[in-house]
Amino acid sequence: MSLKSIIIGRPIETAKEKQERLPKFLGLPVFASDALSSVAYGPEEVFFALILGGVALLHFTVPVAIAIALLVAIVATSYFQTIHAYPAGGGAYIVAKDNLGTYPGLVAGAALLIDYVLTVAVSISSGIAAITSAFPHLYGHRVLLCVLAIVFIMVINLRGVRESGRLFAFPVYLFIFCMYVVVLYGLFKFFYSPESHAQVHVAVQASAGALPLFLLLRAFASGCATLTGIEAVSNGVRAFKPPEARNAGITLSWMAIILGSLCVGLTYVAYHFHAMPRDNETILSQTARTLFGAGPFYYIIQFSTSLILVLAANTSFTGFPFLASIMASDRFLPRQMSNLGDRLVFTNGIIALGVLASILVIIFRGDTHLLIPLYALGVFLAFTLSQTGMVKHWLARRGRKGWLRSIIINGIGAFTTAIVLAVIIITKFPHGAWIVVIAIPAVVFISTRINHHYRMVADQLILPVYFHETEFQHHSVVVPISGVQNAVLNALKYAKALSSDVVAVYVSLNPGEEAKIRQEWEHFGMGVPLKVLDSPFRSITRPLIEYIDQVKAQNPEGIITVLLPEFVPKKWWQNLLHNQTAFIIRGLLHFKPGVVIISVPLHLQK
Numbered sequence: 279m280s281l282k283s284i285i286i287g288r289p290i291e292t293a294k295e296k297q298e299r300l301p302k303f304l305g306l307p308v309f310a311s312d313a314l315s316s317v318a319y320g321p322e323e324v325f326f327a328l329i330l331g332g333v334a335l336l337h338f339t340v341p342v343a344i345a346i347a348l349l350v351a352i353v354a355t356s357y358f359q360t361i362h363a364y365p366a367g368g369g370a371y372i373v374a375k376d377n378l379g380t381y382p383g384l385v386a387g388a389a390l391l392i393d394y395v396l397t398v399a400v401s402i403s404s405g406i407a408a409i410t411s412a413f414p415h416l417y418g419h420r421v422l423l424c425v426l427a428i429v430f431i432m433v434i435n436l437r438g439v440r441e442s443g444r445l446f447a448f449p450v451y452l453f454i455f456c457m458y459v460v461v462l463y464g465l466f467k468f469f470y471s472p473e474s475h476a477q478v479h480v481a482v483q484a485s486a487g488a489l490p491l492f493l494l495l496r497a498f499a500s501g502c503a504t505l506t507g508i509e510a511v512s513n514g515v516r517a518f519k520p521p522e523a524r525n526a527g528i529t530l531s532w533m534a535i536i537l538g539s540l541c542v543g544l545t546y547v548a549y550h551f552h553a554m555p556r557d558n559e560t561i562l563s564q565t566a567r568t569l570f571g572a573g574p575f576y577y578i579i580q581f582s583t584s585l586i587l588v589l590a591a592n593t594s595f596t597g598f599p600f601l602a603s604i605m606a607s608d609r610f611l612p613r614q615m616s617n618l619g620d621r622l623v624f625t626n627g628i629i630a631l632g633v634l635a636s637i638l639v640i641i642f643r644g645d646t647h648l649l650i651p652l653y654a655l656g657v658f659l660a661f662t663l664s665q666t667g668m669v670k671h672w673l674a675r676r677g678r679k680g681w682l683r684s685i686i687i688n689g690i691g692a693f694t695t696a697i698v699l700a701v702i703i704i705t706k707f708p709h710g711a712w713i714v715v716i717a718i719p720a721v722v723f724i725s726t727r728i729n730h731h732y733r734m735v736a737d738q739l740i741l742p743v744y745f746h747e748t749e750f751q752h753h754s755v756v757v758p759i760s761g762v763q764n765a766v767l768n769a770l771k772y773a774k775a776l777s778s779d780v781v782a783v784y785v786s787l788n789p790g791e792e793a794k795i796r797q798e799w800e801h802f803g804m805g806v807p808l809k810v811l812d813s814p815f816r817s818i819t820r821p822l823i824e825y826i827d828q829v830k831a832q833n834p835e836g837i838i839t840v841l842l843p844e845f846v847p848k849k850w851w852q853n854l855l856h857n858q859t860a861f862i863i864r865g866l867l868h869f870k871p872g873v874v875i876i877s878v879p880l881h882l883q884k
Contacts, residue, residue: 304444325555370667396714403644405583603615750835750836753837758822758863766843769878781809783822787816
């Protein structure tokens with residue numbers, strides 16, 4: 279069994295593709311882990327934003343959390359309609375492209391691709407932060423731990439969607455269970471202890487002064503990171519078992535209910551038990567420690583939190599390749615992104631995401647708070663374009679049953695997400711969001727250039743209506759040699775089978791060797807003429823290319839085949855002990871029109 283089979287498993291037949299699709303109970307951990315995990319850091323970002331105005335402002339954490347939960351409900355309802363209107367998947371990219379035009383579609387696609395990369399970086403960094411909160415001595419190794427976690431998730435996803443779903447189901451459901459225990463036990467303990475309520479009442483009275491609106495908006499914008507990943511279900515509808523749209527819609531509903539309730543519940547409990555923003559311990563860790571002490575259940579909570587934050591990246595490793603494959607099919611990304619790998623997943627997209635996320639984590643040193651300002655802008659831009667596109671979609675179908683209700687739902691979604699997008703841009707732009715504002719147009723530009731290239735290639739490869747091509751008038755074969763040995767003789771035999779016009783070319787670097795080469799050639803050259811080229815500056819490639827240009831000029835309507843004699847060592851590492859001249863020549867000649875390059879290998883036995 280090969281190393282590849284051991285790591286990612288044996289290849290799966292294409293005919294078994296539907297068997298690899300996900301039921302709802304596995305679809306939730308695969309597509310919702312990103313959104314659900316955000317309750318571990320979304321409320322914390324609200325705390326960090328409000329604390330800048332003083333402790334008294336923290337009593338606005340719960341109202342902000344309620345506003346975010348309402349936004350979750352609005353966006354989820356809007357995407358529920360998108361799933362049923364576009365059951366083939368594609369989400370914001372397909373909706374915007376079909377209804378608003380190519381460029382809005384590309385903007386939505388670029389925004390989501392960038393946000394998926396950020397999701398992996400933020401989720402992994404947050405998961406490692408949860409681990410270092412429980413084990414502070416690991417804090418200095420957080421970047422290495424982040425990269426190792428990304429590689430782990432990448433390998434698991436290369437093994438297939440269903441296998442990753444089975445592996446990640448338990449940690450996701452364990453996290454949901456632990457979070458509800460924290461919320462319910464926290465509410466019970468709060469209402470059971472009257473002194474806690476009195477302390478909070480004092481804090482509220484003390485903060486009843488002027489409200490810094492900008493800090494409140496910034497807190498809301500930071501907390502909106504909770505919604506990232508909510509669109510993943512609509513992007514990956516095709517990954518669900520039939521009926522795909524129905525199963526995807528139910529999964530989205532489950533996710534929205536859990537996400538909204540935990541966002542409000544955890545924020546409420548954290549505030550009422552006086553959790554405070556700290557660099558070395560998360561808000562969730564403080565709340566759990568206050569409620570349960572440093573006992574076993576506290577470590578179970580931290581363990582489940584770190585697991586889901588790490589595994590939340592799995593949503594991106596599912597959504598990014600699906601979206602990239604759709605854009606590649608439309609010729610806006612390299613076509614390799616649309617190729618299914620051995621395990622019926624988009625292998626190239628998974629690897630590309632892993633590499634990009636690792637680079638981002640290294641640049642930002644695995645610091646969640648440095649990454650958060652870049653977060654959410656792209657996804658809310660995609661939300662807005664998607665919902666606006668859905669409004670136009672229903673307008674084109676007015677008169678059909680339920681069209682007016684659908685327009686109202688998607689219209690509210692578009693209006694709300696547009697306002698949130700404006701708030702995010704205003705409040706986060708100076709803190710790093712400008713990077714995303716620049717990156718999205720850059721990705722759109724690259725996508726259009728890729729599309730232009732593919733269209734130019736297609737125009738030149740299309741068969742003509744009237745075929746009037748003539749055959750090549752002449753075939754010249756050139757065999758570059760470095761000496762007289764078995765690999766050269768092997769190439770000469772092949773060359774003489776191709777054409778009667780064969781010339782061997784030797785570039786002389788050492789005049790003392792030239793006479794020896796000529797003498798050996800007279801005996802072993804099989805009647806093939808030998809052309810010796812002088813190279814006073816010790817370059818092999820320049821004289822050779824100049825000679826090939828001369829041959830081409832003599833027969834402009836002909837074709838030249840350059841045969842490269844090569845010997846292939848039995849062991850791979852032995853290649854490192856030999857010059858790679860043939861490789862260099864092949865690279866230089868590859869872009870010359872009218873020249874064909876062929877390697878003629880001689881396989882060594884020892």
